[in-house]
Amino acid sequence: MTVIDAAVLERHGIAPDEYARILELMGREPNLLELGLFSVMWSEHCSYKSSRVHLKTLPTTGPRVVQGPGENAGAVDIGGGLCAVFKIESHNHPSFIEPYQGAATGVGGIIRDIFTMGARPIALLNALRFGSLEHPQARRIFEGVVSGIGGYGNSIGIPTVGGEVVFDELYAGNPLVNVLCLGIARADDIVKGAARGAGNPVYYVGARTGRDGIHGATMASAEFDESSAEKRPAVQVGDPFMEKLLLEACLEVMKTGALVGIQDMGAAGLTCSTSEMGSRGGHGMVVDVMHVPQRETGMSPYEIMLSESQERMLMVVHRGREREVEAVFEKWDLHAVKIGEVAEGDRLKIFDHGQLVGDVPNRALTDEAPVYRRPMREPEWQAEVRQLDLASLGAPPAAQGAFEALLASPTIASKRWVYGQYDHTVGTNTIAQPGLSAAIVRVKDTPVALAISVDGNGRFCYLDPHRGGMLAVAEAARNVACAGGEPIGATNNLNFGNPERPEIMWQFAEAVRGIGDACRALEVPITGGNVSLYNETEGRAIYPTPVLGVIGLLDDAEATCTRTFKQPGAFVVMLGDNRGELGGSEYLARLHGTVRGVPPALDLARERALQRLVIDLIRAGAVQSAHDCAEGGLAVTLAECAFGTGGLGLRADVPAAGDAGPYQAHATLFGESASRVVVSAAPERRAQVIEAAVAAGVPARVIGETGGARIAIAVEGTVVIDSAVDHAEQLWSTAIERRMTRGGDSGL
Amino acid sequence: MTVAVVVFPGSNSDADAYYAVSHVIGVGAVLVWHKDTELGAADAVILPGGFAHGDYLRTGAIARFSPIMGAVTRFAGRGGPVLGICNGFQVLLEAGLLPGAMVRNRGIKFVSSMVPVRVEQTDTPFSAACTGGQVLSLPIAHGEGNYFADPDVLAEIESNRQVVFRYVDGHGEATPEGNPNGSLNNIAGICNRQRNVVGLMPHPERACESSLGSHDGRVVLASVVQSLAAGAARG
Amino acid sequence: MRARVYVTLKPSVFDPQGRVVADALLSLGYEDVSDVRQGKFFDLELSDTDTDPAAARARVTEMAEKLLANPVIESYRVEVLP
């Protein structure tokens, strides 16, 4: 038997004090298999050991919450006995190693989380971060990730309806791939991942187990360095066809009522599913790995338990009803096999051909995992990067040129190149096509629809993680409100660097505090999420990047709203205050190559009033379009409202904002002040819109009128931007395509 | 009247076709499992979109051996109306019920967008309610929709007026700009010689309600209702 | 016994993947590549009861004919390995 020495512990990513704790929990020395179980279950990815104390502070309750964090996904009540079941998940590290498969299997994983709950998945969104498209490596990763997301989602037939993509050099060595899945379930039908009833059989179904992904969970919890190349065989290949069969068969099996519980085998595979189901249900479990369907010969119990082969599920079935379950899987040409039983007590016992090879209290793997209060420290550079001295930037460029440069910035430009590869119409629920606003999907057989948006601004978090966390929540909720949806629940993906560094841990804690503050103020509970740490390459961390996914409810699927102007002669209103805040803006990054300053201020009460107003205006049919002001500021927002209209332009004149000296016009037009929405409305609605805003206490200013074929924007009466809509739209809509075809990298 | 929608393992637009037929067009629809060998009392058959068997070998290549395909072939042989949408079209090609084959899109990427499609022929059960030359706005979503046939077969298809739908540009012309996938002659959909079997890559069943961006697909599905009714009237 | 079936697009069929690879190679500076065609192959593991190579070939040819290749666009070649 292998002795457990320092080298073995190190290979398993187990710290000496953690090992001491294992000895204590076990009451003896673990064998190698048992050590393997601890290693994956106590990895950062599975145990949330660094993040847990902070996540506990997030608001997770509310009148609509049916399922908060802790299960495979969260759920909120959407009326009519139905729930929206949703969660976000990251696959950052695998996507760096193998972009196509990494992203594809990320999609597969989050879909399993949703249907495991008994929900039928109806929409996917993704939040992506890459390095600059000027570099071939970033283009290759971008290309692979997008086709992997499409490859999986298109095949399984769940529409990818929205998302966001940001390009910044800081993500060059560590791209982010976060995928959100939304499903619909009857509240009564929600299935949990708990094992109960001693003697109930435990079934395995899905793909056979291979050696792939062994130690994937520990990999996702380690920084990248040269040696990660050796871990490469840890790449998993997705099989969307298998998952489609599993999806249909599992939903069908759930209808029989023969299931006690079900869980997918994602990170940490069989280890995670057996121990979590047992500990959630307060029972033990006995399995014999001999029965586990295997793809390769000679696999050891260690390999079988730790494999992360995709598209596999674990189920506990009511004893006596095995045939019903088997019959459904046979119909779908899947073979459900019994691999063990639920047992009294709390132990996970692993046998190999009848011989006991592992015996661990399951709670030791799950609830007893270490929890760290890691040291935190505000980075020394933090105060410094918040200093923004506009004077040092020299004379400002012409606003016209800056405007066009921003439109062509890949982060701002149309993402058509991306969503053009995603099937977004399958399912016949997609009301707002990607590219127009927050995604909107209707819920068939009900009057309602759901709006969904994923947002996060890493630059803001880098400059001020607390405010950045708040701003992410506010932006996602605001986007949902602009579609007419009332925010009712949120999920979050926290992408950060190495938590063992006090500065990173501080960023994390601050961002979570910000998210919590905003969620409480906006009354949007967090029902789940995911944490991805160690996003660093060679010691260089990404921007702290929380991504928020917010779900909004539209009572009336017909009363939706998108960003585009609808008619000439409509008046254009800016709701909210323009404060001319350039800190952390895309303008500074793109035009001046600088990421500095204080991110936009956020008053949560005002934000809430604004969102409420926008939702009410849309419900009342008072406005024809609504668009949130975000990256690129007011000028880009106005231009985007004109895009996709067939060339309908506008004339606007905005008062100067802020106090930016020679940069006044730029701060006014390109500053990214929060809590602003541009709406347009028919002339006869003018009084109604303004009165509603006044009543809501939201500043409202008519800044222009739609018409003509040009985007003409003046500041204090002086026209500083004047572009033909067609020309501007061309710059914006082809910016990514141009970069992707020029490089000549192929999508093999 | 009953429309049978076949469900292959990996079909993903079966429910969409079912919904469009039963909820939007308002005629009876049944889902038929691919392992069944009979279509029952169906008056028309739809092979839906998706990725039958993952499309792992070639699109539609494995599905054509499904037990139900015997019944579909007999039904088609008796003149029954059969519509293959996207993957269903690919299955019909592989099964030899329609001429030609699909290869990877010219640009090799999956394409998903709303495209203009011109109705070329109105004497099929799935275009009877259209007007000739009518341009429909329909979504496409496929990776292998690049229609190919040998030159002599292509000539025959054209001279027999078997091209039912063609991709066109914004001006209604079948130009290269209007061709999203490289299909020969901008072919989006064809019928067999007997004209009762139709396949097309665009998804009419996804364009039946204006809230989804287009309701132009309705006329395609309504066509079969109209032509069956006309057939019944003729006795 | 093992067999390999090579499947290629017929020369008259445009090969989009080959084209993209050729373009990519060109842009990587491999200017000596004038054309690329992509094909696929299937390695079949046959059970030991098949021991006669000629019989195996006939059987695998049947599989290719029926399933592995589409005669409208593809041609195939069978190789039987001992």
Add this chain to the structure above:
Amino acid sequence: MRARVYVTLKPSVFDPQGRVVADALLSLGYEDVSDVRQGKFFDLELSDTDTDPAAARARVTEMAEKLLANPVIESYRVEVLP
């Protein structure tokens, strides 16, 4: 001169396509097929200025390394034909 590059998934990497093809052959009655793995190949047409097979092989190997094969999950083999 021509070269062919064979690309296969590494043996440890799961090949869903091969599995589905194997299942299909089985259900068509070819019960002697116990396993199928799918691979691809690229036929490269090289310009006549390349006449040295060894040099051509080195160059094509470079292309395989860089573009044609994904070293994370695939392995390749280069064949140079005269």
